Amino acid sequence: EAGVAQSPRYKIIEKRQSVAFWCNPISGHATLYWYQQILGQGPKLLIQFQNNGVVDDSQLPKDRFSAERLKGVDSTLKIQPAKLEDSAVYLCASSTRQGAGTEAFFGQGTRLTVV
Amino acid sequence: KQEVTQIPAALSVPEGENLVLNCSFTDSAIYNLQWFRQDPGKGLTSLLLIQSSQREQTSGRLNASLDKSSGRSTLYIAASQPGDSATYLCALAEYGNKLVFGAGTILRVKS
Numbered sequence: 001e002a003g004v005a006q007s008p009r010y011k012i013i014e015k016r017q018s019v020a021f022w023c024n025p026i027s028g029h030a031t032l033y034w035y036q037q038i039l040g041q042g043p044k045l046l047i048q049f050q051n052n053g054v055v056d057d058s059q060l061p062k063d064r065f066s067a068e069r070l071k072g073v074d075s076t077l078k079i080q081p082a083k084l085e086d087s088a089v090y091l092c093a094s095s096t097r098q099g100a101g102t103e104a105f106f107g108q109g110t111r112l113t114v115v
Numbered sequence: 116k117q118e119v120t121q122i123p124a125a126l127s128v129p130e131g132e133n134l135v136l137n138c139s140f141t142d143s144a145i146y147n148l149q150w151f152r153q154d155p156g157k158g159l160t161s162l163l164l165i166q167s168s169q170r171e172q173t174s175g176r177l178n179a180s181l182d183k184s185s186g187r188s189t190l191y192i193a194a195s196q197p198g199d200s201a202t203y204l205c206a207l208a209e210y211g212n213k214l215v216f217g218a219g220t221i222l223r224v225k226s
Binding site for chain 1: 119147149151156157158159160161164204206208211212213214215216217218219
């Protein structure tokens with residue numbers, strides 16, 4: 001079974017530029033998550049999708065971050081404009097459904113450096 | 116708001132030692148608890164998942180326990196090896212399967 005795929009693996013941009021990350025979840029997984037992991041901290045949930053609908057985006061900085069999941073499969077996370085404090089690893093995860101107790105599987109992450 | 120704390124923040128042990136990593140949480144209304152491993156520059160690998168109705172799970176040299184009443188979980192690693200060196204994260208699944216993570220324990224096993 002193929003895992004969660006993310007691209008690119010690394011990205012370096014200047015502040016105020018824009019950037020986009022892509023995620024392809026495990027086939028058949030209805031729930032998709034984007035997490036932000038700042039160095040030395042645990043991952044923090046940015047947004048959660050159930051199919052192509054948003055379940056939770058309470059911690060997404062909506063003035064600069066946006067995400068979409070067209071057709072309930074792939075997802076894109078965008079930052080525009082980027083700030084220095086956005087430097088982090090962006091992790092995508094998926095699970096079979098939104099129900100309680102299901103296991104989440106993570107991709108390799110995209111390491112973003114904003115200079 | 117759920118708070119997850121992992122102790123110790125870092126741990127260095129000689130090869131072959133048995134060790135315990137601790138995770139504590141403030142709200143016992145959880146669906147499950149997962150322990151993850153994260154190697155430098157990599158994503159998260161799920162090690163063990165304990166459902167809220169369970170007390171422990173075992174996989175090879177790893178054993179994880181869950182005590183909801185006290186808000187604690189432990190990850191026990193037997194006969195540690197240099198290949199076990201990584202960051203270990205615990206995460207709680209709340210309503211909607213949202214995961215809340217601790218900051219992790221950085222483990223170094225010296226050969």
